[in-house]
Amino acid sequence: MEKVSVVATRQLSDGGKAQRVYLLLSNEILRGGYAPGDVLPGEIKLTEMHSVSRVTIRRALTMLANDGLIERKAGLGTVVRAPAMSQTGISADFASLMPQLVRMGQATEARLISFAYVAPPAPVAKLLRLESGNVQRAVRVRTVEGAPFSHLMTHVPEDIAQNFSEADLATTPLFRLLERSGVIVDHAQQSISATLAAPDVAEALDVAVGTALIALTRVVYDKSGRGVEHLSALYRPDRFRLDMTLNRIGHQGERQWASVLEMGGNE
Structure with a gap:
């Protein structure tokens, strides 16, 4: 991701500056930089830290409060709240991928947003190893207890x-x-990264535009090596966690950590 230059940052609108401060503070909270119960620096200190006006800081704090990440307490200041993960979170253990795919499907609900048969984007066609033909494209949002997480x-x-x-x-x-449908899945290739929420995704996941999300891409293949599914998944990090079990293997002097299985999502 490109770094924003000082000049470009100064040229941002007040709304853009507030969004930037919101992203920096929310990421810090979600990473554990501020623990539940911690008091954030005061507005004046935050203006100095981020080189913005108090109006911008107040807008950013309002967005954090709307997301349930902070609360204002009279006489105390701005207090960090525990993320919603503890109440409505979903976690996936790398070491038991396939059984969890089924359990997640049973424990969560899906809302279909769009459905169509289209020509696949070139990168998707290449990964699925399709030389011609259309694909079914479906966009869904999964929720747990009514809260969207993917x-x-x-x-x-x-x-x-x-x-x-x-x-x-x-x-x-x-x-x-x-x-x-008779597909016999043989293997899959998967990658994980991070991205920022675009407007349509932000609306579907009930987050602010530009919120940091976990990004997962998975391509599933059958025994012949043909691609049978391309998945592009985006997860709210405050409602979805990825766990991995590591085993210590090898002989003395050559021992190393190895995962049992690579991680999985929920589709």
């Missing part, structure tokens, strides 16, 4: 996707639908 966009080759309907996608995890 935004999912899937691309599935048309001949496979025709075995299940738009209604099926709204009620059944895609992994189950693929199996029901």
